[in-house]
Amino acid sequence: MTSGSIRRSFTAASALAAALFGTAASADPSPYQLNMQPGASTWSHVPYELNNWSFGVCVVIGILVFGAMFIAMFRFRKSRGAVAEKWSHNTRLEIIWTTVPVIILITLAYFATGGITSWADTTGSQMTVKVTGYQWKWRYDYVEYLGKPISKVGFMSKLDTQSDQTRQLGSGMDPYAVKVGNENTYLLDVDKPLVVPVDTKIRFIITGADVIHSWWVPALGWKLDAIPGIVNAAWTNIKEPGTYRGQCAELCGQDHGFMPIVVVAKSKPDFAKWLAEQQAKSAPPAAPPAPAAASTAAAPKTAQIAPVQSASKSVAAKQG
Amino acid sequence: MSHAATHDHHDDHHGAPKNFFQRWCMSTNHKDIGTLYLVFALLMFFIGGSFAMVIRAELFKPGLQLVQPYFFNQMTTLHALVMIFGAIMPAFVGLGNWMIPLMVGAPDMALPRMNNLSFWILPFAFTLLLSTLFLPGGGPAGGWTMYPPLSLQSSSLAYVVFAVHLMGISSIMGAINIIATILNMRAPGMELLKMPVFVWSWLITAFLLIAVMPVLAGAVTMLLTDKYFGTNFFNPGGGGDPVLYQHIFWFFGHPEVYIMILPAFGIISEVIPTFARKPIFGYKAMVFAIASIAFLSFIVWAHHMFAVGLPMGAEIFFMYATMLIAVPTGVKVFNWVSTMWGGSMTFETPMLFAIAFVILFTIGGFSGLMLALVPADFQYHDTYFVVAHFHYVLVTGALFAIISATYYWLPKWSGRMYSEFWGKMHFWNSVIWVNVLFFPQHFLGLAGMPRRIPDYNVAFANFNMISSIGGFLFGASQLIFLGVLIHGVFFSKKKATDRVWEGAKGLEWTVPSPAPFHTFDVPPVIHDDELAHGHVND
Numbered sequence A: 001m002t003s004g005s006i007r008r009s010f011t012a013a014s015a016l017a018a019a020l021f022g023t024a025a026s027a028d029p030s031p032y033q034l035n036m037q038p039g040a041s042t043w044s045h046v047p048y049e050l051n052n053w054s055f056g057v058c059v060v061i062g063i064l065v066f067g068a069m070f071i072a073m074f075r076f077r078k079s080r081g082a083v084a085e086k087w088s089h090n091t092r093l094e095i096i097w098t099t100v101p102v103i104i105l106i107t108l109a110y111f112a113t114g115g116i117t118s119w120a121d122t123t124g125s126q127m128t129v130k131v132t133g134y135q136w137k138w139r140y141d142y143v144e145y146l147g148k149p150i151s152k153v154g155f156m157s158k159l160d161t162q163s164d165q166t167r168q169l170g171s172g173m174d175p176y177a178v179k180v181g182n183e184n185t186y187l188l189d190v191d192k193p194l195v196v197p198v199d200t201k202i203r204f205i206i207t208g209a210d211v212i213h214s215w216w217v218p219a220l221g222w223k224l225d226a227i228p229g230i231v232n233a234a235w236t237n238i239k240e241p242g243t244y245r246g247q248c249a250e251l252c253g254q255d256h257g258f259m260p261i262v263v264v265a266k267s268k269p270d271f272a273k274w275l276a277e278q279q280a281k282s283a284p285p286a287a288p289p290a291p292a293a294a295s296t297a298a299a300p301k302t303a304q305i306a307p308v309q310s311a312s313k314s315v316a317a318k319q320g
Numbered sequence B: 001m002s003h004a005a006t007h008d009h010h011d012d013h014h015g016a017p018k019n020f021f022q023r024w025c026m027s028t029n030h031k032d033i034g035t036l037y038l039v040f041a042l043l044m045f046f047i048g049g050s051f052a053m054v055i056r057a058e059l060f061k062p063g064l065q066l067v068q069p070y071f072f073n074q075m076t077t078l079h080a081l082v083m084i085f086g087a088i089m090p091a092f093v094g095l096g097n098w099m100i101p102l103m104v105g106a107p108d109m110a111l112p113r114m115n116n117l118s119f120w121i122l123p124f125a126f127t128l129l130l131s132t133l134f135l136p137g138g139g140p141a142g143g144w145t146m147y148p149p150l151s152l153q154s155s156s157l158a159y160v161v162f163a164v165h166l167m168g169i170s171s172i173m174g175a176i177n178i179i180a181t182i183l184n185m186r187a188p189g190m191e192l193l194k195m196p197v198f199v200w201s202w203l204i205t206a207f208l209l210i211a212v213m214p215v216l217a218g219a220v221t222m223l224l225t226d227k228y229f230g231t232n233f234f235n236p237g238g239g240g241d242p243v244l245y246q247h248i249f250w251f252f253g254h255p256e257v258y259i260m261i262l263p264a265f266g267i268i269s270e271v272i273p274t275f276a277r278k279p280i281f282g283y284k285a286m287v288f289a290i291a292s293i294a295f296l297s298f299i300v301w302a303h304h305m306f307a308v309g310l311p312m313g314a315e316i317f318f319m320y321a322t323m324l325i326a327v328p329t330g331v332k333v334f335n336w337v338s339t340m341w342g343g344s345m346t347f348e349t350p351m352l353f354a355i356a357f358v359i360l361f362t363i364g365g366f367s368g369l370m371l372a373l374v375p376a377d378f379q380y381h382d383t384y385f386v387v388a389h390f391h392y393v394l395v396t397g398a399l400f401a402i403i404s405a406t407y408y409w410l411p412k413w414s415g416r417m418y419s420e421f422w423g424k425m426h427f428w429n430s431v432i433w434v435n436v437l438f439f440p441q442h443f444l445g446l447a448g449m450p451r452r453i454p455d456y457n458v459a460f461a462n463f464n465m466i467s468s469i470g471g472f473l474f475g476a477s478q479l480i481f482l483g484v485l486i487h488g489v490f491f492s493k494k495k496a497t498d499r500v501w502e503g504a505k506g507l508e509w510t511v512p513s514p515a516p517f518h519t520f521d522v523p524p525v526i527h528d529d530e531l532a533h534g535h536v537n538d
Helices: A002-020 A045-075 A089-119 A161-166 A268-284 A290-297 A306-319 B003-009 B020-025 B028-058 B071-102 B111-133 B157-184 B197-228 B243-258 B262-276 B283-299 B312-324 B325-339 B349-372 B374-380 B384-413 B422-448 B460-489
Strands: A128-135 A138-145 A154-157 A192-197 A201-207 A215-218 A222-226 A230-235 A243-249 A261-267
Touching: A045 A089, A045 B325, A045 B374, A089 B312, A089 B325, A089 B374, A128 A192, A128 A215, A128 A222, A128 A290, A138 A268, A192 A268, A201 A215, A201 A222, A215 A261, A222 A230, A222 B374, A230 B384, A243 A306, A243 B422, A261 A268, B028 B071, B028 B111, B028 B384, B028 B460, B071 B111, B071 B157, B071 B197, B071 B243, B071 B262, B071 B312, B071 B384, B111 B157, B157 B197, B197 B243, B197 B262, B197 B283, B243 B262, B262 B283, B262 B325, B262 B349, B262 B384, B283 B312, B283 B325, B312 B325, B312 B374, B325 B349, B349 B374, B349 B384, B349 B422, B374 B422, B384 B422, B384 B460
Parallel strands: A128 A201, A192 A261
Antiparallel strands: A128 A138, A138 A154, A201 A230, A215 A222, A215 A243, A243 A261
16 A cells, blocks of 8 residues: 555545534634634645544543443442452453554554645745734735735735624624624634635744734634744735635734634636736835835844844845 | 651651641642642642633634633633643643552652642742732733743733742642652562552653643743743844743643643553453553653653744654654554453443543544644644644543543542542543533634634634533533542542442552541551452463
């Protein structure tokens, strides 16, 4: 059996598991949702399948161990006249229950390692977006798309007004009334979402401006901390147009719960149109390059991933 | 032998001092100090629990109803600090203080005066910590992990740092005392590999404490100097690195997790053989498993940091090391089940809590294994899945073991039997409501609810409400515990026998109930079949 066929059967069985868990393909949390969502990117199936498989392994081991325990509790009760035996060793059993878990763990580790390597590979991206966490909002700067630098497309993204009014202590407003269309978006909507194209390998460079935040959209399958002084990199490739919601996932102060993330994925032509509009909006007044340069320069001086930092600097230089 | 030396510490050999202040504040008696630790832990358990009630009340339904977000963050932070450093750790130290000398046949702890000091530091530490709630800037609100730069924004940082220093000094002194007692004061014939597993687990835990508490002290001192003395350890603006703190903190933090569970393993390894009336299965494997878990605890710290953007090689290494822990932990669980198999079991309250421990701790271990898988952790990290995981290992793990130990040894301490009926009431209420409380939190995390948020989308409303109901009732169930304890210590008419439990083995059951103020003034003669594990002959 080749590793490829192992991988295929792994994927097929995961699909079965998905059907069993009955998880809908929705990207937003739903009431009584029991399992992780499969996600909407080319990579997001990795955590989903690992989750299902490791859960399955745990269930099987649990049934065996707890089953044995309950049989023991039933059969070896003093009230049923059980007399205690004296043995306290069984070398063969002990060897079995040390080696079998090792084999199971190696199998899980094999698939998880594959998932890490594919996740860590940010090369060959067709677009770069810089994400900056602030107390308590996000900033998105479009750095580059299809090899061309983008100048002056960047904006803050913060909690939508309706959620913000509703969430005040004693507001008397109903969280269930915060809706976009049919969907409840209480604390999961923003004034200005991040707009990205589908079928594009997008590289995110993520940093923090004040304290540590964490950028997490469950549909993309990962979260990554936004740390002042450090520029982290990750990538995604979204398969279908849609709205994908997430939240800050690292405690960042009093309004940590109120800085959601919304990613709107558009088809490539729609995205190109949107991007042109944004560029047109920021271009006409012949603004000095100061704001854009300032926003890049605001990134802290030290960086763990030096090339990323110098890349974004060179973008700023070109803009200048 | 050190018996001659310990005699010098005791001015009287007749009984406890009559004067209240003299007896409790100036005590050098391991039993009285053990009692102090346990009473203190119980008090902290209820204080920390009341913080949890505030958290669950605010999360009862979407929208903010009761508290401001900043106060909510103070509650989550203090709940963790009080429960970890105030309830779980002192409870284990109290159990160790009471039982280790009795289990190894020593007249007292090796360093009785230091024992007094290590307890009496704690009330000051926690007064200091809790007083921050009444200060203008409020208590610490940056999470118990105190990650900078956020923790540097808190105006109560200095109080918290000083409180942590005091707790650390207390823990280190307690650990030194336990190591000195176990290594030097065992009765002749009590060889290391004849010691009860509980004593072994504490010996290893004490080494962990000495290894990592100074690391925590260092980390929080660096926070202090960053905030007040112009250093830049963690400030990127001055060339520092916020992630450095996380590495240092979790180098303390992960062994800390095992500090809170290894003594629990020891307790369960005492209780199950007693009520199964069968020697523990694989005694040496149990000891070796504890030692290997302790060793591994030093090389897994970064699994708390999979989402900080570690290099790929580090993520892979820490994932493998973390998964490895499942092997010795699995051995322990299998051995407990094998101890039951072929036994002659009865199900008194300590045994019920021990059985619940094995099942529910294992569930916590399962979610731990899932969390170890890095790509899956990218989704789980900092969600309610993690909250569910560590409450399964800390509440139904560490806490249930402490409760089991309390019921198990209470008759030896007080000389009276607690009410078995109310003990069982406490058990069934606890075990049902704790699952109603924490099991739905797995679902919340998988659906995408982050930790440490005071308010949430309506999609998370159902399970949060269920969880809160479980939380209130679990909290209320602990009042039954309080009642059983008060009754069992002061009012119960039923006298405990010396042996207390039919299947009980070990030196602690050879002394009268209640255990006299001084025991083993003359070292006991050890009979192998009297030891908790029978003959350990291979």
